[in-house]
Amino acid sequence: MTEYKEEGIVVRGLGGAFTVRTDAGAYYTCRAKGVLKRNDGKLLVGDRVTLSRSEDGQECVVSEILARRCALIRPPLANVTVLVLVMAGAYPAPSLPTADRLLAICAHEGIEPVIVLTKSDLAKAENEALCALYRDAGYEVYSTCATTGAGTDVLRAALSEKLRAGGIAAFAGASGVGKSTLLCALFPSLALETGALSEKTARGRHTTRHVELFDFSGGFVADTPGFSLLDFEHFDFFSLDDLFDAFPDFAPYRGACRYDDCTHVKEEGCALLDAVREGRVAPSRHETYAELYAILKTKKSTYPKR
Template identity: 35%
Template sequence: MTEGKIIKALSGFYYVLSNGEMIQCRGRGVFRKNKVTPLVGDNVIFQAENDKEGYIMEIKPRRNELVRPPIANIDQAILIFSSTEPDFSPLLLDRFLVIVEYSEIHPIICITKADLLTDNERLKVNSYLEYYRSIGYEVILLSSKSEEGVNELYPLLNGRTSVFAGQSGVGKSSLINALNPELQLKTDEISSHLGRGKHTTRHVELIEVCGGLVADTPGFSSLDFTEIEAEDLGHTFPEISGKSDECKFRGCLHENEPKCAVKTAVENNEILKERYEHYLQFLLEIKERKPRY
């Protein structure tokens, strides 16, 4: 029995890195029986039949996990969003932030394609980014082509396992290529017919970049809050969580309750109104979610 880390999952095979060697493994039937799926990032115990093939026997306890992209034991999430082509979407960014915060993964916001912004567009995007910084998020504005801001990522990746996630067509693979040109990950342009990015990454894989492990993942156009309950949502918004203790009622959902400190903070421009509106939209989605049986 040997311990290793799954760094790629593809077509029912799990590629386990152990002592510098790659072993192609299958999962034991007991995982299917117990409805447990090995994930990229899992630390596992495996039994090798030879020096290239084996079976995963045990999955070690996970520190955290994401459903989309399916990955485990992540130190930080690099959330990649474009400033233009496709346009910057604060709503979609907030969806990702909620999922990452709920999973207790440290987020870093990266806004790509800065070289394509006009001066007026840059001012608008920067106004959003300054707010995210004010509530504690690390934000980097960068361009893979001009390499603006790319060097700020180097020390943040070293020694950590990071997931690169975000909207399709925003330049995730291009950014990883800029960080490590030897990789030459496949990239594609925006689809002019659909107006959104074409998916160029088909599976999750951990790649060595800048002294750490980085997951290049498929892009997503939406995220569902399948695991999050209404009372948990406020804790995924740092500025709302920070005001919650001042609300009159314990368990306040900051919706229709009287003497709500969060609503007062929105009225006083202490909390960005658009972020609060996103919170209410997500809260409604969670309340209207069909119960699971």
């Protein structure tokens, strides 16, 4: 068999079949070579790859993963450049610890975070409070309503600018928060499946089950399966040494505490705790920090320091 080798990007992965878009713009359904299925080197949507194919394209194998800039486990996606964290003030109620954990992972991985508060028709006051909290913490925040389309033009323009030079903007957030609905409001040509919330728990039902990339501007937007509250419970994404810097809003207080080895959890003379008391840092941000401190303290540092 004559073998053709081409480079491209994995745009979809479902049940062991991967769709690769080659740099020439053709789409092939591929299997992954055995070594790319193991946990440590697993092929992810977003990976740039080499594919080997027969002339007619019937036999396609992803044979190699090219250099990765980063890899997320939740959502499972490689080379994310912008993480669009979708939240709502209600339906489902937001989990700030989960949001803050994902934002910390972004900071650590060098991924630009963008926060979108959606369902503004259902949760106007709650969304405004969240908007103030995260803008004060220095994050870029947008407000949208997928039902009326409010705020979608502004968000689309911002994403277009961010993706102009390539990259992947991944929409992530709790199940049922409205990621797929928002993507359809932003890009009407996408006909993504969406699902109602459970009446009993007002939570989502995991309607989206796979990650998929769609062309936009010079790069891609990605829909991802919503996470549940348990997904970030077991926090193992970086080491204790990197924790403080994963909260960009804490930066002004670095090195300002009375004790050099201050853990910023309970010490006297802690500049960060003073900032929380005086309303310069949101208590919820510090609570997440303290929770992660307790979790990471018990772990051996096996991560390369950045």
